[in-house]
Amino acid sequence: MLRTRILFCAAVVALSFAGLAQAAAGPARQRLDAFATGLHSLKGRFTQTLTDASGHDAKGSSGTLALEAPREFRWDTLAPYKQTIVADGSRVWLYDPELEQVTVRVQSTEEAHSPLTVVTDLKQLDRDFEVTEQGERDGLTWLRMTSKAKDPQFDYADLGFDAQGLKRMVFRDQLGAVTDIRFSDWQRNVGLPPSTFNFTPPPGTDVIGDLPVITTQPLKD
Numbered sequence: 001m002l003r004t005r006i007l008f009c010a011a012v013v014a015l016s017f018a019g020l021a022q023a024a025a026g027p028a029r030q031r032l033d034a035f036a037t038g039l040h041s042l043k044g045r046f047t048q049t050l051t052d053a054s055g056h057d058a059k060g061s062s063g064t065l066a067l068e069a070p071r072e073f074r075w076d077t078l079a080p081y082k083q084t085i086v087a088d089g090s091r092v093w094l095y096d097p098e099l100e101q102v103t104v105r106v107q108s109t110e111e112a113h114s115p116l117t118v119v120t121d122l123k124q125l126d127r128d129f130e131v132t133e134q135g136e137r138d139g140l141t142w143l144r145m146t147s148k149a150k151d152p153q154f155d156y157a158d159l160g161f162d163a164q165g166l167k168r169m170v171f172r173d174q175l176g177a178v179t180d181i182r183f184s185d186w187q188r189n190v191g192l193p194p195s196t197f198n199f200t201p202p203p204g205t206d207v208i209g210d211l212p213v214i215t216t217q218p219l220k221d
Contacts, residue, residue, distance in 0.1 A: 039069075044065060044187065048062065102207045157169060
């Protein structure tokens with residue numbers, strides 16, 4: 001389940017960009033502000049590369065992502081293997097079709113001291129993160145986000161912007177591994193069908209974790 005954990009961390013951090021408009025003064029913050037203003041839904045594509053602490057590159061992956069305020073997102077890895085992460089506002093579902101397994105967790109637990117909830121809650125940003133300008137490199141303007149949590153999920157996350165918006169995100173986890181995510185084909189405020197953020201485990205799939213409680217109303221005579 002290592003790649004599941006890596007992908008989930010990447011998905012969580014990647015969604016941090018949309019709520020950082022009050023984070024810091026400077027050109028990166030200004031580009032972030034312009035990108036985030038009026039944003040309520042977003043879809044696009046990503047490519048991702050993981051480099052371990054010893055500097056060895058793992059195989060890259062690619063796929064699509066979708067976001068809708070305040071708490072819903074979907075992250076579909078399409079190559080070289082398939083994997084899906086869906087946050088429906090209540091729970092996060094991690095589906096690995098190769099393993100025929102779904103792991104489900106309460107979403108609030110996943111969000112603790114993470115950038116996810118700052119999508120719509122700038123007060124959490126001011127409380128939980130330090131955000132600083134990182135200048136120019138690789139043709140992008142960079143902003144660094146560092147958690148104030150006692151046990152943060154990552155050392156830092158760097159967000160890279162061009163004139164059109166967020167293009168790249170690089171973060172280092174607590175073990176020293178670095179994930180580099182590049183974004184493309186952004187579509188802003190598109191209509192996303194409700195099914196985008198609903199997940200039903202396929203028949204025969206093993207489901208592990210905190211399933212939602214399904215209640216039924218008693219039949220009336």
